[in-house]
Every structure is written in C-alpha cells, then in structure tokens.
Ligand code: TYD
C-alpha cells in the first residue's frame with residue numbers, strides 16, 4: 126500500500142510543502158504552515174472512464190430562472206453586493222477584528238427577518254446573550270432572528286435539516302467552526318476549508334444565502350487558506366480605521382455583479398448608519414489652505430469621493446536614515462514618486478523624513494492619486510499651500526510625465542458641485558460642462574513651477 130505523504134499548507138497563501146518549516150517557502154510568512162488532513166490515496170490504476178453517471182449537456186441559451194435577489198434592507202450593503210443577496214450563494218465577509226462585521230450582519234439579518242425572511246444567525250465567537258446585548262443596542266432585539274451559539278458544523282447542519290431552510294444563514298466566524306470528520310483544531314486550514322465546504326454545499330442545495338465571516342491577517346488577506354476565496358461566490362471586505370468613524374464595504378470578487386461599487390457606513394452609537402452621499406466625507410472642511418495638503422477626487426465605482434492627501438516633510442540635521450511613513454497609500458508608490466521628484470525635478474528628499482497620510486482613515490488605491498500626492502509633497506517641501514479650492518489628479522510615469530486617467534470629467538463635475546474652483550491634471554482632458562478652471566500639466570516640473578512660483 127502506498128504510504129500517505131504528510132502535507133503542510135500555509136494559512137496565509139495556501140502554498141503546499143511536504144515538510145514542516147518555520148517559514149512558508151512561498152510567501153515567506155512565519156509560523157503559518159499547518160498539517161493538512163491526509164488525502165485519501167487511491168490506486169493510479171483505477172479507471173475513471175466508466176462507472177460514473179452520464180449526464181445530458183444543455184445549450185448555453187437554455188431558458189433559466191431570472192436571478193431574484195433579496196434585499197439586505199441596507200441599501201449600501203445591497204449596492205456593494207451588486208443588488209442584494211442571491212439565493213444559494215456564499216459570501217465571505219472579511220475585515221479586521223472590531224471593524225464592525227458582526228454589527229453589519231446583525232443589522233442586515235434583522236432587516237431580512239423583519240421583511241419576512243427566515244434568518245439563522247450562528248455565532249461561534251460570542252454567547253447568545255452577548256449577541257442579544259448588541260441587538261438591544263442596535264434596537265433590533267424584537268426582530269424574529271433564530272439565534273444560536275455553536276461551533277459544530279455537524280450540530281448546525283443537523284439542526285437546520287430539521288425544518289425548512291432559512292433565506293439567510295450567517296456564520297460568525299468560519300475560523301471558529303469545526304467538523305468532527307476532519308482532523309485538526311478549529312482555525313486550521315483543513316478545518317476551515319472542510320467546514321466551509323459543508324456549509325456552502327448546504328447553501329447550494331437549500332437555496333439559502335450564506336454569509337461566512339472571516340478574520341483577516343495583518344497584511345489584509347483573509348486568514349485561512351486562499352482556497353476559501355475560490356470556494357465562495359462573493360468575497361467582501363469591510364474596511365476602515367478603527368479609530369475613525371467611516372467604514373467601506375467593498376466586494377473583491379463577485380460572481381453575480383461588478384466589483385467596483387462600494388457601500389459606505391458610519392459607525393455610531395446605535396450601530397452602522399448608511400452614508401448615501403459620501404463625496405464630502407473624507408475632507409477636513411477647513412477654510413484656510415495649508416501647506417502639504419492636496420485634495421484628490423477619487424472614484425469608487427461610479428461615485429466620486431473627495432479625499433485629502435496630507436504630507437509632512439521634516440528636515441534632519443544629523444546623518445541618520447530618514448523615515449518614510451505612509452497611512453492609507455502604497456509604500457512602494459511613495460518611494461517611486463519621491464525618486465521621480467528627485468531625478469526629474471531636482472528636489473531633494475534624501476535628508477528629510479517624509480510622512481504621508483490620507484485623511485479620515487480612507488485607503489487610496491486609485492492610480493490617479495499620484496499627482497495629488499506629488500502636489501502635497503512639493504507643497505510641504507516648499508512650505509507653501511496649494512492654490513485655494515483646487516483638486517489634483519493624474520498618474521505619474523517614471524519619466525515624470527503626467528498620464529491621462531479614467532473618468533476625468535466625472536471627477537471634475539463632482540468637485541465643481543462641491544465648490545472647488547480649480548483643477549490640475551493631465552493635459553488632454555475634456556473638461557465637459559464643468560465650471561472649474563482647469564489647467565493641464567504635461568510633466569512633473571510643471572507642477573513644481575506652479576507651487577514654487
Ligand atoms: P463588531 O461588530 O463586534 O466587530 P467585528 O465583528 O468586526 O469584530 O464591532 C465592534 C466595534 O464596534 C466595537 O469596538 C464597538 C463598536 N460599536 C459601536 O461603535 N456602535 C455600536 O452600536 C456597536 C454595536 C458597536
């Protein structure tokens with residue numbers, strides 16, 4: 126009989142290795158390898174070409190049921206989902222601890238229940254009394270939700286199998302679940318994968334919408350194997366800075382809709398409030414222009430959101446290595462932009478500490494933010510404020526050119542609506558009907574001239 130080989134799977138990247146090591150050879154994370162349940166060994170001689178059940182093929186244009194979605198009762202949640210919950214689908218909801226995942230799902234569960242759908246909420250992390258306390262705080266304690274505190278997938282599926290399936294099943298969280306048919310402690314890769322598989326199968330068979338809460342590791346990926354992301358239909362991430370009020374719900378993968386729409390919420394004393402018009406949220410709203418501050422019109426799906434980019438430059442006297450710290454933007458991109466400013470514009474950042482912050486706990490991913498960051502940096506270095514009521518956008522190339530970006534017209538229109546008067550960006554932009562005074566810049570040195578002049 127063939128000897129079963131031990132396999133170790135990395136909890137961070139899902140990489141497989143055949144001996145245990147302290148560091149994953151694929152993603153270089155430490156202490157993430159855990160032993161996988163032994164794969165069942167079957168003979169290679171086994172013939173798979175007979176003995177199965179033959180099925181009929183169907184034409185691509187065969188008539189099918191139209192997709193009926195169920196509203197979560199929260200318009201921002203529905204928007205991020207691409208229109209609501211799809212029956213029989215599985216959603217993975219990731220986010221940092223304490224960001225508000227349980228709060229969001231309890232609110233959604235309450236609305237679905239109040240609208241007449243059957244809802245089961247299983248918490249593996251908190252006792253039923255704790256969930257009830259939260260519901261009390263949210264003012265939804267009267268909602269007809271079936272609540273349970275359990276970590277056994279077998280118990281959960283046995284209980285659910287007794288009567289009609291729910292419209293919505295929430296499992297908070299998948300890392301706390303365990304199945305007695307799989308080896309390993311809860312939270313290990315094989316357990317998380319096996320439990321998710323059973324729950325997803327139940328969802329597909331019964332037609333209930335399943336939401337799995339997933340913890341997130343410090344680098345932002347959903348803990349547990351990457352395979353979980355392949356197993357579900359929708360991967361969502363609930364983001365924000367815990368110290369700030371605003372939360373963004375983003376879908377990273379969606380088999381039933383686009384992934385560029387976001388939902389915006391504010392965490393308040395009575396739970397998450399929807400923010401229907403987020404374009405002004407991340408602006409500080411000060412009247413005096415300040416050196417080192419630039420406004421960038423970001424685009425989230427189809428909605429413009431204006432955000433403030435703040436830079437601080439501190440000259441060092443000694444020869445110590447200067448720090449570069451970034452909150453809300455990409456570190457590597459800042460290094461690149463500083464290098465371009467140094468080599469193409471002759472500015473000197475090498476003896477200065479550089480701090481960059483995106484206001485309001487917002488995380489910028491739009492490449493069009495380059496020019497706004499450059500403007501904030503140059504303005505901080507020169508210690509001169511940028512022109513009053515101005516916005517900045519454009520991608521910066523390594524050669525220092527300012528490249529065109531998507532949806533410039535939409536960004537300008539929204540900025541004009543919010544009282545901005547001047548726009549700076551790539552040179553070939555159709556300003557459309559916006560009332561903004563627009564100046565096209567070809568090269569980064571043009572920006573430096575504007576600020577230093
Ligand atoms: P929670 O939903 O438990 O986060 P997660 O499930 O993602 O770990 O939310 C935790 C935080 O939200 C907690 O620190 C308190 C805060 N909060 C409010 O500010 N207002 C509220 O009404 C509720 C229920 C929570």
Ligand code: MG
Pocket residue numbers: 226227228250297
């Ligand atoms: Mg929670």
